[in-house]
Amino acid sequence: xxxxxxxxxxxxxPPHILDQTTGAQVAEQLLGGAFDDFGRLRSIYAxxxxxxxxLARPVAxxxxxxxxxxxxxxxxxxxxDLFVExxxxxxxxxxxxxxxxxxxxxxxxxxxxxPSLEARAMGRMAFRSDVSRVPVFGLGCAGGVSGLGLAAKxxxxxxxxxxxxxxxxxxxxxxxxxxxGKADIVSTALFGDGAAACVIRPGAQGFAQIVGSAExxxxxxxxxxxxxxxxxxxxxxxxxxxPAFARREFRGxxxxxxxxxxxxxxxxxxxxxxPGGAKVVDAIEAALAxxxxxxxxxxxxxxxxxxxxxxxxLFVLDRVRKQGMPPLSVMTALGPGFTASTLTLxxxx
Numbered sequence: 001x002x003x004x005x006x007x008x009x010x011x012x013x014p015p016h017i018l019d020q021t022t023g024a025q026v027a028e029q030l031l032g033g034a035f036d037d038f039g040r041l042r043s044i045y046a047x048x049x050x051x052x053x054x055l056a057r058p059v060a061x062x063x064x065x066x067x068x069x070x071x072x073x074x075x076x077x078x079x080x081d082l083f084v085e086x087x088x089x090x091x092x093x094x095x096x097x098x099x100x101x102x103x104x105x106x107x108x109x110x111x112x113x114x115p116s117l118e119a120r121a122m123g124r125m126a127f128r129s130d131v132s133r134v135p136v137f138g139l140g141c142a143g144g145v146s147g148l149g150l151a152a153k154x155x156x157x158x159x160x161x162x163x164x165x166x167x168x169x170x171x172x173x174x175x176x177x178x179x180x181g182k183a184d185i186v187s188t189a190l191f192g193d194g195a196a197a198c199v200i201r202p203g204a205q206g207f208a209q210i211v212g213s214a215e216x217x218x219x220x221x222x223x224x225x226x227x228x229x230x231x232x233x234x235x236x237x238x239x240x241x242x243p244a245f246a247r248r249e250f251r252g253x254x255x256x257x258x259x260x261x262x263x264x265x266x267x268x269x270x271x272x273x274x275p276g277g278a279k280v281v282d283a284i285e286a287a288l289a290x291x292x293x294x295x296x297x298x299x300x301x302x303x304x305x306x307x308x309x310x311x312x313x314l315f316v317l318d319r320v321r322k323q324g325m326p327p328l329s330v331m332t333a334l335g336p337g338f339t340a341s342t343l344t345l346x347x348x349x
Contacts, residue, residue: 002159004152005206005348007199009318010089012082013054013305014170014193020050026059027188030175041182045189049278049299053192053306056170068231071173075111076120079168082195083117084124087166090197098125100162101199103132103154107147107167107310109140109227110174110234117168140225141274142215142335143167143310145343148198149213152343155200168195169309174227174234187236190277192306196314204348207321208329212344214257218249221338237336243279246334250287253340254332261344269326271295272345274313274333275302284332310335 018026024045032038055062056078083106091098104118104127113120116135121127134154139146144167151165171191176184200210224242227234239245255265271288275281275298285295297319301312308315313333320329325347333341 002156002202003204003209004155004200004202005204005209007201007206008090008093009207009314009321010086010093010197011311011315011318012086012089012195014056014078014082016055016058017052018055018059018192019052020045020048020189022059023053023188026063027185030063031185031188038185041185044186047278048189049302050190050306051303054194055172056193057172062172062175072111075170075173076113078193079108079111079113079117079170079195080120082168083121083166086168086195086197087121087125087164090164090199094199096162096199098127101127101131101164102158102161103134103151103163105134105136105147105151105154105163105165107136107139107143107165108169109138109143110169110171110309118166138336139310140335141276141307141309141312142333142337142339142341144196144274144313145331145333145341146215146335146339147310148200148314148331149210149341149343151198151200152210152213155202160202163200164197165200166195166197167310167314169193169311171307171309174236176230176235182240183236190307192308194305194308194311194315196311196318198314206348208325208345209348210343211346212261212263213342214260215339215341216253216257217337217339224336224338226336242276242334243283245338246280246283247287250284250334250340251289254288254330254342257340257342258330258344263328263330263344268328268330270320270329272313272317272320272329272331273298275299275316276307276334278302280334
């Protein structure tokens with residue numbers, strides 16, 4: 001199999017910071033009157049393991065009703081800015097120009113852009129006119145891992161191709177103040193906005209070689225996580241059973257995905273996981289029988305940024321690689337479908 005490596009990694013967040021105390025106060029102001037049990041659920045903010053998040057707009061913007069057209073306008077502006085920032089930084093770290101990119105894979109599920117983000121970025125970055133565009137919608141929280149796996153397959157299939165992978169999510173734009181349920185309360189305590197980008201090229205250079213990828217989708221699980229379209233925009237679907245599901249099902253899924261690669265869980269030096277929430281991180285640690293605290297980089301990303309959906313796993317990877325990539329690591333994420341995704345990495349060192 002042709003070796004494919006990650007040559008660079010960049011992350012980006014919008015400038016508007018929301019601390020968790022303010023987040024709880026604003027959520028109570030906006031949602032408390034529409035949800036009778038808000039007082040009972042207020043502890044979610046304190047127990048989420050989050051200190052701050054970054055948002056597409058200042059907090060005051062979210063206190064007014066916003067329709068889908070206005071939300072989409074913000075998505076197109078801010079997501080494009082983050083796309084360009086992350087992509088330019090990743091290209092600079094890899095030591096290549098935008099004109100060297102052969103394929104752009106864009107993963108985003110929190111807004112609708114047609115033409116898609118990479119097409120819009122061509123007005124600000126010097127991509128070639130014959131660059132291949134691969135926009136991907138609907139992967140949700142699994143998009144960072146699944147998208148990176150797709151980018152590696154494209155680099156491997158088109159020998160010599162340079163692939164730019166970019167994922168951007170603006171979860172905060174899904175805030176709704178009508179038909180409020182528990183999932184909406186949880187989402188206001190959990191989600192933030194961010195982006196990440198990688199350059200993937202054939203060869204054994206770079207900081208990590210991608211040696212395998214896999215996915216598992218469970219049947220009859222469409223109601224666990226996702227979006228539903230509403231008059232104001234995208235409404236969150238978030239099942240409270242996710243931590244219990246992960247504790248019960250995750251290990252078997254990971255074993256099934258790694259076995260064809262001749263990799264056993266005990267051989268993995270580091271699992272690099274998407275931190276979907278504090279309870280999900282605990283559940284994954286327990287499911288994989290990892291020593292307590294093994295996923296503290298995941299907890300730190302969650303603390304500083306919240307759950308940014310697809311980019312979050314790449315924020316964790318960035319922390320791990322700056323400490324030195326372990327010989328064998330496996331990135332994991334859970335997302336709508338309901339799907340588990342893995343990406344197997346070997347250190348280039």
